[in-house]
Amino acid sequence: MWKTIVRRVLIMIPQLFVLSLLIFWLAKLMPGDPFTGMITPQTDANRIEELRQLAGFYDPWYVQYWNWITNALQGDFGDSYAFKDSVATLIGGRALNTLWLALFSVILLYLIAIPLGIFAGRFQNSWFDKITVFYSFVSYAIPTFVLGLIFLFFFGYTLGWFPTSGTVDVKYDPGTWAYYKDKIYHLILPGVTFAILGTTTVIQYLRSEVIDSKTQDYVKTARSKGVPMQKIYSKHIFRNSLLPIAAFIGFTITGLLGGSIFIETIFGYPGMGQLFIQSLGQRDYSVITALVLLFGFLSLLGSLISDIVMSIVDPRIRID
Numbered sequence: 001m002w003k004t005i006v007r008r009v010l011i012m013i014p015q016l017f018v019l020s021l022l023i024f025w026l027a028k029l030m031p032g033d034p035f036t037g038m039i040t041p042q043t044d045a046n047r048i049e050e051l052r053q054l055a056g057f058y059d060p061w062y063v064q065y066w067n068w069i070t071n072a073l074q075g076d077f078g079d080s081y082a083f084k085d086s087v088a089t090l091i092g093g094r095a096l097n098t099l100w101l102a103l104f105s106v107i108l109l110y111l112i113a114i115p116l117g118i119f120a121g122r123f124q125n126s127w128f129d130k131i132t133v134f135y136s137f138v139s140y141a142i143p144t145f146v147l148g149l150i151f152l153f154f155f156g157y158t159l160g161w162f163p164t165s166g167t168v169d170v171k172y173d174p175g176t177w178a179y180y181k182d183k184i185y186h187l188i189l190p191g192v193t194f195a196i197l198g199t200t201t202v203i204q205y206l207r208s209e210v211i212d213s214k215t216q217d218y219v220k221t222a223r224s225k226g227v228p229m230q231k232i233y234s235k236h237i238f239r240n241s242l243l244p245i246a247a248f249i250g251f252t253i254t255g256l257l258g259g260s261i262f263i264e265t266i267f268g269y270p271g272m273g274q275l276f277i278q279s280l281g282q283r284d285y286s287v288i289t290a291l292v293l294l295f296g297f298l299s300l301l302g303s304l305i306s307d308i309v310m311s312i313v314d315p316r317i318r319i320d
Contacts, residue, residue, distance in 0.1 A: 019296045027285045078286035087290045098271035104187045105194035113202035121210025140200040148266035162189040165268025190267040209241035
């Protein structure tokens with residue numbers, strides 16, 4: 001399996017190269033430039049032109065691309081024109097916030113979805129199954145921004161149970177127990193929203209797999225041998241039903257790491273999703289290109305993680 005992983009990683013190199021080229025071209029096709037927003041009636045037009053020349057905006061495209069990709073390979077994605085900081089430092093600070101949100105959401109997502117999916121499939125057509133199916137359909141139908149705004153208005157503003165923006169209160173000192181406790185407190189509302197919206201697919205896949213597995217020959221054989229149903233579900237049905245979940249677990253994790261544009265924007269959570277929207281509005285090309293390249297890498301990484309998890313869940317599967 002290690003040889004396969006190394007081969008897949010090597011294949012990712014030309015994929016990332018093509019992706020970087022497309023990202024560079026699309027960024028250059030965007031109207032305006034980062035200096036356009038600096039123009040006011042008092043702005044010296046000659047100074048704007050000087051800044052554009054210093055930034056290399058008039059160099060041939062292949063020169064600009066070469067300078068950008070060679071610096072990126074060294075971890076230097078340039079400086080943000082809007083935030084007045086290096087792109088690596090800017091994304092690094094936001095990525096840590098998104099990482100905490102992603103971990104919290106993934107844990108909560110599977111804590112909710114796996115029991116619901118298993119019990120709904122096991123007790124098919126029961127009242128519990130009907131409630132679970134209704135819940136999954138409702139959560140699937142509600143758009144992200146609608147559920148986020150409902151939670152924000154009801155739990156944030158109306159009841160005042162949770163903070164409505166930020167990651168931690170400024171009154172707490174970093175490294176203290178109160179500081180980390182407040183960070184978790186700020187994670188609850190966006191994390192729960194994130195998790196609820198993500199449970200639908202897991203519940204439906206798991207429920208369907210459990211229902212299908214109950215009619216398989218290996219289950220009938222085990223029942224004919226007198227194996228207790230509890231053991232059949234825990235040892236056979238549950239393991240086989242996890243395969244579809246394992247098929248997209250990597251995409252789920254890396255997708256959350258990519259940040260949710262709607263969730264982070266609605267809840268004022270300073271993560272990579274919110275940074276992406278802010279950079280688009282301010283035409284901050286250096287941040288946009290770095291973020292899109294990072295999101296593309298996470299997508300490729302998610303595919304590899306899903307294959308590895310599937311091979312662990314079912315040793316009969318070997319990734320190629």
